[in-house]
Amino acid sequence: MSEEQDTASLLAQEFGTLSDLIRVHARRQPDKLAIADDETQVSYGELDRLMDRVAAALQHGGTRPGQAVASVAYPSVGQALVFLGALRAGAVAAPIQPSATPDQIAAMIADCGARTVFLDAANADALIEQRLAAEVVLLDHLEVWLASVDNEPQLVEVGPEDGFNIIYSSGTTGTPKGIVQSHAMRWQHLSRNAVAGFDTAVTLIATPLYSNTTLVSFLPTLGWGGSVVLMKKFDANAYLTLAERYRATHTMLVPVQYQRIMALPDFDRFDLSSFRFKTCTSAPFSAALKRDVVARWPGLLVEYYGMTEGGGTCALNASEHPDKLHTVxxxxxxxxIRLIDDDGREVAAGEMGEVVGRSGAMMSGYHGREQATADATWISPEGQRFIRHGDVGRFDADGFLTLTDRKKDMIISGGFNIFPSDIEAELAEHPAVADCTVVGVASEQWGETPVGFYVPRENAKTGTGEVLATVNARLGKTQRLSALYQCNELPRSAIGKVLKRELRDRLAAGDFA
Structure with missing residues (x-):
């Protein structure tokens, strides 16, 4: 039986683990490239041995099955090793966004209960003054940490509902919500990709490992036995250079990355003929940009619409449906996937409603947040559990979904979710601010960007520029306000709700110039 057939038969099982699949690849194709970054390459044989060593060292340090193992790093082979090694130890991988503030990072590490946290050099410097509630291991010194430990880890049996990873939502007040994804959910992501050709893939990844956008390509590539190439930091020209060098076949990018790549004056000089499968998710993807990618970049283009929490997923094969590029x-x-009204009732065909979804790939819940989990849940008349997507949309006669708005006003900037309420809370803390709100506005560079509006306190002497600088210093990099405007009062509805659309319209009309 060939390696491909063997992998396919394993993935056809009702349940299995990524760790076991990597073990099979290591035995059957030990010299094949598994993961590469700017400095390091590891084969499947090396990856399997290093996963064992990481797992054994974690167990030696007291990490128990089901306990989180955190990492704060830019994408690298080292971060991938501790992610995968944690899984082999029966632990839960918890990659944390470096763009968060030091206080946020410390809170997330404490919230997930990690006994060990792995840092790269850049983030170790940023977190030097934090008292992290975990043992700190520097990824640059990973070999030193592994040196005194036996290579053989204790065998751990993993069940479908056991935690696979935790992904944290953005936030600045309190602790961001940790989205717990189970092994069963990830097995669905692996097994449903039989037609994607990941067994022979060279997948170029230009987004971080703490993002589900990345994991839905990273994990299936390794599960099927392909090769992954990681970029530490996205740059459009460097991306195309790597794609040409490695003869990349697969990629997952967010819309702003496609926009920057397609805008390069010399895009057409790169040989991208090896590409077979390009995907996109995480933010609004304009029909015009989809059309340009289809026209000039070889291979299929598929847009996915869904949530990190799971629920339902839509897919648009842009190459096959040029008349549906305005949909997801x-x-x-x-x-x-169904649409419901404000009272939780399904809307009639063709009507607009809030998107709720259900599938075999859904989060277990928000870590330690029972009420938040309940708030994100809709129970159908048949008693089935659905996840609220927070978006508003409409199905057309052919069953294609068009998104019309985001019910919770979430901002998606550069592919990352930003919640206005988090930024508003920081803005409201400033002594010169009496009232405030934050909205998302269109941005050529980021897709969307957060913009703030505030009413100053009477006799406040602090200027708008100083308020903006102070607040941005307390926010994570992806959350920072691109602009802040002063106004006499915020427009509100009869029940006191801020009319954010009116502010966007006034801004577009130049009222806040």
Whole structure:
């Protein structure tokens, strides 16, 4: 039986683990490239041995099955090793965004309960003054940490509902919500990709490992036995250079990355003929940009619409449906997506409603947040659990979903979710601010960007520029306000709700110039 057939038969099982799949690849194709970054390459044989060593060292240090193992790093082979080694130890991988503030990072590490946290050099310097509630291991010194430990880890049995990883939402007040994804959910992500050709893939990844956008390509590539190439930091020209060098076949990018790549004056000089499968998710993807990618970049272009929390997923094959580029496609097989009104009742065909979804790939819940988990849940008349997507949309007669708004006013900037309420809380803390709000506005560079509006306190002497600088210093890099405007009062509805659309319209009309 060939390696491909063997992998396919394993993935056809009702349940299995990524760790076991990597072990199979290591035995059957030990010299094949598994993961590469700017400085390091590891084969499947090396990856399997290093996962064992990381797992054994974690267990030796007291990490128990089901306990989180955190990392704060830019994408690298080292971060990938501790992510995968944690899984082999029966632990839960918890990659944390370096763009968060030091206080946020410390809070997330404490919240997930990690006994060990791995830092790269850049983030170790940024967190030097934090008292992290975990043992700190520097990724640059990983070999030193591994040196005194036996290579053989204790065998751990993993069940479908056991935690696989935790992904944290953005936030600045309190602790961001940790989205717990189970092994069963990830097995669905692996097994449903039989037609994507990941077994022979060279997948170029230009987004961080703490993002689900990355993991839905990173994990299937390794599960099927392909090769992953990681970029530490995205740059459009460097991306195309790597794609040409490695003869990349697969990639997952967010819309702003596609925009920057397609805008390069010399885009057409790169040989991208090796590409077979390009995907996009995480933010609004304009029809014009999809059309340009389809026209000039070889290989299929598929847009996915879904949530880190799971729920339902839609897919749009932009190459096959040029007349549906304004939509996010149709629900995948086995994915039930419905639209409901404000009272939780399903809307009639063709009407607009809040998107809720259900599939075999759904989060277990928010870590330690029962009420937040309940708030994100809708129970159908049949008693089935759905996840609220927070978006508003409409199905057309062909079953394609068009998104019309985001119910919770979430901002998606550069592919990352930003919640206005988090920024508003920081803005409201400033002594010169009496009232405030934050909205998302269109940005050529980021897709969307957060913009703030505030009413100053009477006799406040602090200027707008100083308020902006002070607040941005307390926010994570992806959350920072691109602009702040002063106004006499915020427009509100009869029940006191800030009319954010009116502010966007006034800004577009130049009222805040």
């Amino acid at each position: 496609g149709r629900p995948l097989p086995g994915h039930d």
